[in-house]
Amino acid sequence: MAKTIVKLPSYTRRVAVKGGHAYYWELPAWARPTKDPRTGRSVPAVRHEKPCPVVSTALGTDHNLAVEKAEALNEALAQWRKGAVGKELKPGTIAWLFQWYRGQERYTRNKPKTQKDYRRLMDMLCEFPSKFGPLGGRLAAAMDGESADALYKKLRETKGEREASYAMQVSRLVWRWAARHKRTTGVKDNPFAGMGIKSIAAGETRETTRAEYDLYRQTAREMGWQSMATAAAICFEGCQRVSQVFGFWGEDEKDQKGKVKPAGLQWSIYKPAVAIALTQRKTGNPVWLELTDDIDGETVQLYPELERELQLSMKVAERDRFGRPVGQIILMETTGQPYEPGWMAKVHRKICDKAGLPREMTFTGFRHGGITEIGDSGEADVRPISGHKTLAQTRTYNKATAEKGRRIALKRREHIDQLGEREGGKASRPGSRDKEDDR
Known part of the structure; x- marks a missing residue:
């Protein structure tokens, strides 16, 4: 008697089991996840800047239902491969x-x-x-x-x-x-x-404390996510919006001159030990962060934590022919590509869980925490740092200047020193270094 040949959809196999057969759909080799040699994590395959949307799946024992499911999986895989989803x-x-x-x-x-x-x-x-x-x-x-x-x-x-x-x-x-x-x-x-x-409501975002911010950065580095530590520093120290830091906006967004805006913050805005030049995407207001100041003939670092994270990210940044870092600052270590909002949220949650930080701690909370810290230091007008157009605390519209920005930074560092004992050690003096960063 001739053996019956059962034709199955691509990537589908049938296995004999007690009482009949079971069906399995398996990703082809080119679409399977790979293992990151540095972190040991499983990394999904990426096509057209999107991770593979399907995984190897058991289809059950019903032949007709298994075929229907396998065909749906193959269609999803084909659409992802061609970049034609939707x-x-x-x-x-x-x-x-x-x-x-x-x-x-x-x-x-x-x-x-x-x-x-x-x-x-x-x-x-x-x-x-x-x-x-x-x-x-x-x-x-x-x-x-x-x-x-x-x-x-x-x-x-x-x-x-x-x-x-x-x-x-x-x-x-x-x-x-x-x-x-x-x-x-x-x-x-x-x-x-x-x-x-x-x-x-936007106002209900929980602000992140400096102790939580410090623990988050340390944990992110230990997990191999330096980019997330750097992004947190820019949001907390520079009070920047998450969309500004990661570049969460459409590819067709243009500036006032009609040119397409590059995604996220670029290395061109940063001059080590001098300043960071930002422009708030939402308001269009410029933000100039002086990174050092001269006090009684001594150079004082105003944002040592921020510069430390930027320097660590800069070590792996792409360089131009003159050796200068170029491109977007915040890129995924696993792919070298910008973060997708969903994937960023997933990595953020993994870091928080590893560090034992509260589940309600959002990435937006870093910006809120930084602004709260400035207010706690005695400064009501945060616009030179945050880029806001108006004051929520008063009706006085004071001109935001670089000088005022330096004053805010100094007062903020004094406030950090006065906090005394924090989780993990004492508050750092201006220009001091955390031990866990000296690696």
Whole structure:
């Protein structure tokens, strides 16, 4: 009797088990994760600046269901390989629903920034990995309350409370509008309604203390994430926004001269032991950070922690033919590419968990902590450092100058000295060095 040949989808294998067969889908060699020789961590394969959205998966024992799942995985893998995710959308899927919503007046009437924020969250949800490929490939009408709750839980674990909350709010808007047009969308119910999620106001961000900031940087270095330690220093010491430091904005964003803005902070803004020149992307205000000052003939370092982290990152920076560091300051050690918001949040959470830091400690909290520290030192006007346009504390509009910026830095260093004993040791004097950094 001739042996029956069962044709299976690519990368799928069948294994004989008691009572029948089990099916498995395995990533091809070119798409499998690799091991970072320095940290020992598993690093996903990257194509078109996006990590592989699927993993090797057990498909069960039902032949027809296994074939269906394997074909979906192969389609997701092919789309990722070609960089064509979202270009050819199957009607009724979540990705298709988001695209449909973007064409509605309900969406287009929003301000450009709001539209951009919605698009970012929709894209994040479409690419979010589920058991059988990216979430965008699932049928929108198949989402129910339990699925929405499970998605929210996973988002909180991987991307943080704020990102998860905003993603659910946007989904609630989309599904509510889709249910009103059920003959077009096929969506009859809104699974994201009634979840009891409260909006998170920007003012509720928990500020990070200096002791937590110090422990975070030390842990990040020990884990091989020097870039995250440097980013935290820029946010805390320079009171910079997270999007400014990491470059979390669209590739098509342009400056006043019509030129496309480079992603993130570039090495060209930094002159060691002299100054850092910044421009607040949100307000357009310039920020000039003097790094040293002469006091009674002695040179005093105003931001020794910040310079220390920048110097460590500079050691691995790309150089031009004159030996000067070039390109973006904050790049992932594993890929040499800029961080994606979701991946940054995931690395941040790993560092916090390793250090035993609070779960509610967000990266935005570094900026808030730095501004709070300036206020605690006795300075009410933080604009020379933070780049704000107006004062929240007073109605007086004082001109922000470089001289005032130096005064703030000196007063801040005096405040740090007066803190006395901190976790891990005494507060550092201006220009002093932490022992764990002398390596």
